[in-house]
Amino acid sequence: MNAPAPSGSPVSRETALRIAMAARTLPGVNVAAFVHALGERLGLPVTDEKLARMTVADLKAMLQGDEIVDPGVDGDALKTAVRYLWGEGIADDAPVPDSGVPEGPGALTVAVASNRGEQLDGHFGSCTRFLIYRVAEDGIWLTGVRPTLEADGAEDRNAARAELLAGCQLVYVHSIGGPAAAKVVRAGVHPVKFPxxxxxxxxxxxLRQVLNSPPPWLARTLGKEAGLLARFAPQTGAEA
Structure with missing residues (x-):
């Protein structure tokens, strides 16, 4: 399913968010293909008013007719998707980055897959945003929020999402598939599952608690010797 989104039909940010959230609720649905199917069914431009008239039956007929999902798709998923199309449960609750973030060595830049507030509740391939944190021994600061909506329209959405992690050493996710994890690693980022x-x-x-004496894999990420192994290093001037 790689149908392009309809051209010449810009939608508002709110409408785009409704559609993206609905698409992510349904298994195997590409956001761009979903937008294309909605445009064909509802007519362009797709508006909040048109989405508000969608029913579960409409959505099921559209998806099956366009062979976007399996006919046996879970009914609860369809209901949730329709509620998102109506605008229910949609809130732009993206947190505001902290001010006065200190600079200096010895810190990690960590992305967190998130859907709500400052929650670690997102799957790598479907979260609505990545929260970017600076994690150091002396504190944790939120430095940015990177939405994933545009990445979902890319031909290779996993690669596009991996690009959003630029500058990060780690990404914390609720879950991530093998192919996606490989692309994240190739981008120089270490994925950490936190189910x-x-x-x-x-x-x-x-994570902050182990920065002073990190395990070997984290020490390599930090670019310093693991405290765990330091005691085995030769001591300068030590007696034989």
Missing amino acids: AGGAARDALAQ
Whole structure:
């Protein structure tokens, strides 16, 4: 499913967010293909008013007719998708980056896959944004928010999402598939699965606690010797 989004039909940011959230609810649906199917069914331009008239039956007929999803797609997923198209449960609750972020060596730049607030609750391939944090021994700061909506329209959405992680050493995700993880690693970023999810800062607090004596893989990322191994290093001037 790689149908292009309809050209000449710009949508508002709110409308685009409704469509993206609905598409992510349905298994195997590409956002660009979903927009294309909606445009054909509702007519261009796609507006909030047109989306508000969509029903579960309409959505199911559209998806099956365009062979976008399996006919046996879960009914609850369809209901959730329709509610998103109506605008229910959509809120731009992106957090505001912290001010007065310090600079200096010995810190990590970490991306967190997120859908709500400052929650670590996103899958790599479907989260609505990446929260960018500076994690150091003396604190944790939110430095930026990178939306993923435009990346979902790319031919290779996983590669486009990996590009959003530029400048990061780690990305914390609820889950990530093997092919996507390989692209993240090729982009120079180490993926970390955190299936329990929860508050992003709580997860990063655990990371912060090991910065002083990191395990070998993290020491390499930080560019310093692991404290775990330092005790085995030769001591200058030590007695034989």
